[in-house]
Amino acid sequence: MVIFRKGSKINLRPIEKSDVPKLVEWVNDEETTRYLSIYLPMNTFDEENWVESLSKNKSTDIVFGIESLKEKELIGNIGLHQINSVARKANLGIFIGEEEYRGKGYGTEAIKKVIEYAFLSVNLRKITLSVLSFNERAKKCYKKCGFQVEGVFKEGFFKEGEYVDEIFMSIFRKDWQKQ
Numbered sequence: 001m002v003i004f005r006k007g008s009k010i011n012l013r014p015i016e017k018s019d020v021p022k023l024v025e026w027v028n029d030e031e032t033t034r035y036l037s038i039y040l041p042m043n044t045f046d047e048e049n050w051v052e053s054l055s056k057n058k059s060t061d062i063v064f065g066i067e068s069l070k071e072k073e074l075i076g077n078i079g080l081h082q083i084n085s086v087a088r089k090a091n092l093g094i095f096i097g098e099e100e101y102r103g104k105g106y107g108t109e110a111i112k113k114v115i116e117y118a119f120l121s122v123n124l125r126k127i128t129l130s131v132l133s134f135n136e137r138a139k140k141c142y143k144k145c146g147f148q149v150e151g152v153f154k155e156g157f158f159k160e161g162e163y164v165d166e167i168f169m170s171i172f173r174k175d176w177q178k179q
């Protein structure tokens with residue numbers, strides 16, 4: 001069992017090619033993608049290419065699989081994207097692909113682990129993210145992790161027949177250290 005960072009409910013570990021079937025299932029699932037920017041069908045070839053790209057792009061994208069500790073099952077992905085080593089910032093992305101694991105604290109723990117890694121191992125200064133305005137669960141989860149709203153891009157996305165606002169949130173290392 002490969003463990004990169006260990007929590008009390010989850011482990012963070014590298015994504016493997018053997019994870020591709022699960023990834024294909026999740027990125028095509030309507031209930032999951034309604035909260036994400038994905039709107040196209042994704043096949044095995046697309047996901048294999050993505051997994052392959054992770055090995056080549058580690059200076060800008062660091063992605064982990066989220067594994068439940070108890071069942072030792074991959075339940076989602078989390079990553080630091082568009083890492084900017086000059087401004088020392090990155091954009092966080094996450095999804096829990098297995099529906100029965102949502103709303104039970106797994107996302108919060110995975111995010112807290114990645115924040116710690118970003119600030120204490122990658123030496124980042126700021127983590128940003130964006131979330132669709134109707135995604136109440138994600139907004140609550142991010143706030144619990146210490147993210148604060150910076151601003152709104154009005155009608156930045158088109159979802160389910162409507163234009164929706166995109167909320168930008170961030171956390172600074174200096175504020176996280178105080179918590």
Ligand SMILES: CC(C)(COP(=O)(O)OP(=O)(O)OC[C@H]1O[C@@H](n2cnc3c(N)ncnc32)[C@H](O)[C@@H]1OP(=O)(O)O)[C@@H](O)C(=O)NCCC(=O)NCCS
Nearest residue numbers: 035095096102103104105106107108131136137138140141
């Ligand atoms: C967003 C996501 C990562 C959060 O992870 P999670 O494990 O489900 O979240 P947590 O259980 O740690 O925290 C969610 C909080 O929101 C609450 N919540 C759940 N559903 C809610 C809802 N409909 N409205 C408001 N709050 C809600 C939970 O009760 C919990 O708060 P609490 O700990 O105070 O009780 C996960 O739900 C997910 O992947 N969703 C689908 C994809 C997605 O939205 N990705 C993020 C895109 S920006």
